[in-house]
Amino acid sequence: MKITITICTFRRSHIATTLQSLEAMERPADCAVSVVVIDNDDTPSAQDRVANTAAAMRLPVRYLHQPGANISIARNAGLEAATTEWVAFLDDDEVVEPDWLVELVRRQRATGADAVFGPSYARYDDDAPDWIVRGDFHSQVAAPRAGVIETGHTCNALLRWCGTPWQAERFALERGKSGGEDTEFFFRLRQLGAEYAIADTAIVREDVPAARLSVTWLLRRRFRIGQSYSASAESLRQRLGLFGSSAVKAGYCALRAGVALANPERRTFWLMRGTMHSGICAGCLKLPEKALYGVQGG
Structure with missing residues (x-):
């Protein structure tokens, strides 16, 4: 099982921490894993940071510069770069739990699903308002509707890719600045026959900046x-x-x-x-x- 982990980045220094968490994670048995980082800034602002971090990693990391400040352009570049049967999605402001990918793969093998979605749990600073922390409004967890998983998110996902009926599909460019391109993308893949599952134990965590509180x-x-x-x-x-x-x-x-x-x-x-x-x-x-x-x- 070969997996390409794709991470889109846009002017976030946290990408180094995200990569370091991938290096520290447990690798699934019988899996070859590599990483592609797609820099969506107008200039290759993340290139040195990614290169310096990757130099200390055993996990293969490839850097791509795909300008445009449009997340769909970056996501599509990641899909174009992936020549493996499986693609995983992660955000550049997240940290994976040590067994993150192991749990995604385990759930896929148990269900035979074409895509598996895990939760992204928010991490709040000590000065975050108590009512926001209690409400946990920033976490992202895929959920079924009437018992059916209709769509998912790219903050934590594993997708069957090469050799599928949807390999020619791409993220909609018109949603690349507004967001929601992943929701629409996975809706579309489901119409083409993709079946989904949820891996509650495949956890990533995301720090919530003050601007979002x-x-x-x-x-x-x-x-x-x-x-x-x-x-x-x-x-x-x-x-x-x-x-x-x-x-x-x-x-x-x-x-x-x-x-x-x-x-x-x-x-x-x-x-x-x-x-x-x-x-x-x-x-x-x-x-x-x-x-x-x-x-x-x-």
């Missing part, structure tokens, strides 16, 4: 997630149905947020859910998506 940032992200989720509706009839149900849910969430006005944790929970459903409505209407990638605090 606000309700504004959380709602902006949830709205975008909603817009991306609307890709699950393929026909006009499905979009109308999804729009109607999401509009009702958004109204209900607004009422619950009003009831919880004095409780910041519960209020934010309901505001986030309502904003996501509002984003679904916007996505069903094909409204423009705001650029989030490549901006400060994005």
Whole structure:
């Protein structure tokens, strides 16, 4: 089993820490593992940092410079560079647990799934607001809908790649600045026959910067997630149905947020859910998506 781990980076020094965590991890039995880092900055700003880190690693690391400040361009470059049967996805601000890849592979072998998604758990500084820490609003965990895993994320995933019916598929460039390109991508692969599983024990952790410790940032992200989720509706009839149900849910969430006005944790929970459903409505209407990638605090 040959696996290429792809990591897109954009002006983050944390990429060195991410690579070091990969070097320290346990390697799955009977697996050959390599890493490709795709630098999406206009200049090769991460090249020296990646090279210096890789020099102290046994794990093979390849650096690619793919400018454009568009995450889809970088992700597609990673797919183009991958000549292995399997591709793993990781973000440049994450650290993997020692058994991360072992657990992804174990779950894939147990289920036969074409893609396996693990959780990305947030790590907060000591000065983060207590209600944000309790709510754990920044963690990303794939979840089934009505018992079915419809899509996933690229912050922690293992995907069957070479020789598949979807090997020619790529991340949508029009979503490369707004985000949600991974949600739409995995929806599309599922339409081509891909089957998914969740590996709860394949854990990565992500430090949450101060710029993201606000309700504004959380709602902006949830709205975008909603817009991306609307890709699950393929026909006009499905979009109308999804729009109607999401509009009702958004109204209900607004009422619950009003009831919880004095409780910041519960209020934010309901505001986030309502904003996501509002984003679904916007996505069903094909409204423009705001650029989030490549901006400060994005």
